[in-house]
Amino acid sequence: MKIHTFWSILLRTIGIFLILSSIAVLGQFVSSFMYMGYGPGGSFIQFLPLLVGLIIMLFVFFLIIKFLIFNPNWIIKALRLEKGFTQEEINLNMRMETVLSVAIIVFAGVLLVQALPEFVKSVFQMIQNELLKYPERDFAYVILYGIQLVLAYVLIAHHRGIIRMITKHTKED
Numbered sequence: 001m002k003i004h005t006f007w008s009i010l011l012r013t014i015g016i017f018l019i020l021s022s023i024a025v026l027g028q029f030v031s032s033f034m035y036m037g038y039g040p041g042g043s044f045i046q047f048l049p050l051l052v053g054l055i056i057m058l059f060v061f062f063l064i065i066k067f068l069i070f071n072p073n074w075i076i077k078a079l080r081l082e083k084g085f086t087q088e089e090i091n092l093n094m095r096m097e098t099v100l101s102v103a104i105i106v107f108a109g110v111l112l113v114q115a116l117p118e119f120v121k122s123v124f125q126m127i128q129n130e131l132l133k134y135p136e137r138d139f140a141y142v143i144l145y146g147i148q149l150v151l152a153y154v155l156i157a158h159h160r161g162i163i164r165m166i167t168k169h170t171k172e173d
Contacts, residue, residue, distance in 0.1 A: 001090045006102075007081045008072045014109045015068025019061065022117040046131060053124065084160055100163045108155035111148055119145035
């Protein structure tokens, strides 16, 4: 399997999981529209933040579908994911650096797919509590999922440095 094919399969898989995981957030938006429509004193100003959030979320869904599922080649070229591999194809007899690179990126991708919908959901619930004047303002989940998103980004963006650090410590031992 060529490196380009591997990245294409991985990005499409991440896109599918991200869309499936984000369906819960879409349900939150729909339930909020229904609740606010039947609530006392419902006005357009109350609907505006939810409408803007829904439009942004649908736009992000469109981008995910466009780039991760139908056009992963753009992401592969933009992020230069094929560079840094000395081999053109992935074989069963891979070097340790290649296996580590794949493992770190897959782990970070799974972390990203799990944390992003939960982060959006937590932010949405926090905004919803603020709009409905609930006294509950729990930032813990927003912070937790935000940290997970930052960790996933750092793992993806700096996987080569992490691999160098791991192999350096392995060679010293």
